[in-house]
Amino acid sequence: MTEIDKIDRKILSILQGDGRIANVELAERIGLSPTSVGERLKRLQRDGFVEGYGARLNPHRLGLGLLVFVEVLLDKTTPDVFERFAKAVQTAPEVLECHMVAGGFDYLVKARVANMSAYRRFLGESLLALPGVRETRTYAVMEEVKRDAPLPVG
Amino acid sequence: MTEIDKIDRKILSILQGDGRIANVELAERIGLSPTSVGERLKRLQRDGFVEGYGARLNPHRLGLGLLVFVEVLLDKTTPDVFERFAKAVQTAPEVLECHMVAGGFDYLVKARVANMSAYRRFLGESLLALPGVRETRTYAVMEEVKRDAPLPVG
DNA sequence: CAGATTTGCCGTAGAAAATAAGGAAGATTA
DNA sequence: TAATCTTCCTTATTTTCTACGGCAAATCTG
Known part of the structure; x- marks a missing residue:
């Protein structure tokens, strides 16, 4: 089965x-x-091995030239901070991935934007605008060495 | 055009x-x-907007239950260290993504493995075995809040 | 401005592929 | 041993793709 x-x-x-x-x-x-x-x-x-099918689009061709990773630290004062952050991240189209991690920070966000000024806007209006965000560290990608490799199934 | x-x-x-x-x-x-x-x-x-098509597979169903991000720092003593690291990363099936970033470290690696002991093996035999790797910081993902969202095209 | 070209769209027909139905061979189980 | 299940096959029907030709509007060009 x-x-x-x-x-x-x-x-x-x-x-x-x-x-x-x-x-x-x-x-x-x-x-x-x-x-x-x-x-x-x-x-x-x-049985859920295949979840769907999708076209692989070229982000650069679509004007999404800048890939960034953002480490996010939250204030753990109120208990619903995590929920609210998670929900906000779902609706932000720039955010391609968001993971809660164990280690020095709380969330790792992967986002694609057009350029640095678009990122600046995204950071200010989307990320930092969220309540409970205490600190962020941004890492801009200079070179994509390996991109979206297939899962090792074979 | x-x-x-x-x-x-x-x-x-x-x-x-x-x-x-x-x-x-x-x-x-x-x-x-x-x-x-x-x-x-x-x-x-x-015109290269569509690069291809792929099935979206469920990693957990395939026994790849652990997602990790690894920050890698290299020794910049010899000039070919970056090249050799990039090449090694291409052949490692566990590595789904690898990006050279600007900031506190050199590479950010995204990898999927079965569990912690599999990761331990991967870290020791693949990553740390490479010459020039000075330091790594591992972040294990506890919860995937947003996974592989579509690019914002519309 | 007028003719020519290009662009984007459509319908049709023949080729290719997907899908559903029915059945055979081998393994498993009662 | 008989019954059931699994896995695979062939065949036939339906659906889809694709190549071709034509039409009209927009664009270029002299």
Whole structure:
């Protein structure tokens, strides 16, 4: 039911690299009939291994040239600070990821903006405007050495 | 040639959320004929706005339950340290992202592993084994507040 | 301004692919 | 051993993609 064999992993691996591959070609590469592969894929989706499909867009082409990471420290005075911060982060389109971490700070935010002045605006109007934000440390990315690598499934 | 209008943005936005949507349905949602949408999409791909398509896999379902961020400081004694680090990072399957940042450290690494002992192994055998790595700071993610949000295109 | 070109859109037809139904072979279980 | 389940297959129908030709509006150009 929640088991997964070598063939399933191969399907996931190929699909992670090319989510729009035709089922016939996928079946060819796997070495099974299209029907079988289709059934397997359906199961993988039903069981939650595949959450969906998406186009990979080029952020630079879309005018989102600046990638930043922001470490955020919160005031732990009121108990709902974490909730409110989490909710605010969901609605901010600049924020691509946000994680609560164990270590020297509370949240790590990954955001994409057009440039430094856009970031300055985002920081002031979105992040620092939130109640409970005590301190932030910004790290601007100078070079993206490895970007969105596939999960190691195979 | 490299211009992009409102309709294009809508196409990208929908496609980012559902990369496998049928062209006919996409056309319906856009309000154009399938042919026109197909032509636009082809152009968007040719001009590099769409880099590809991929399945979104559930890392937890695949046994990759631990997400970590690692800040890495390098010894800047020899000039090829950066190159060698970058190259090593490319081949490490655990590393999903790696960015060179401006600020208190040199690289920020995002990695996924099964658990803490797997991370311990990765840290010792992959990261610290590299020459030139002077210091690392690990931040384990306790809660993924926002995960892989779509780029703000619309 | 007038003709020519380009651009963006549409419909149609033939090719390709997805999907559903039915069934066979092998493994598992009662 | 018989029944059930799993996994895979083939076939047929439906849906979708794609290449082609044409049309009209916008844009360029002399």
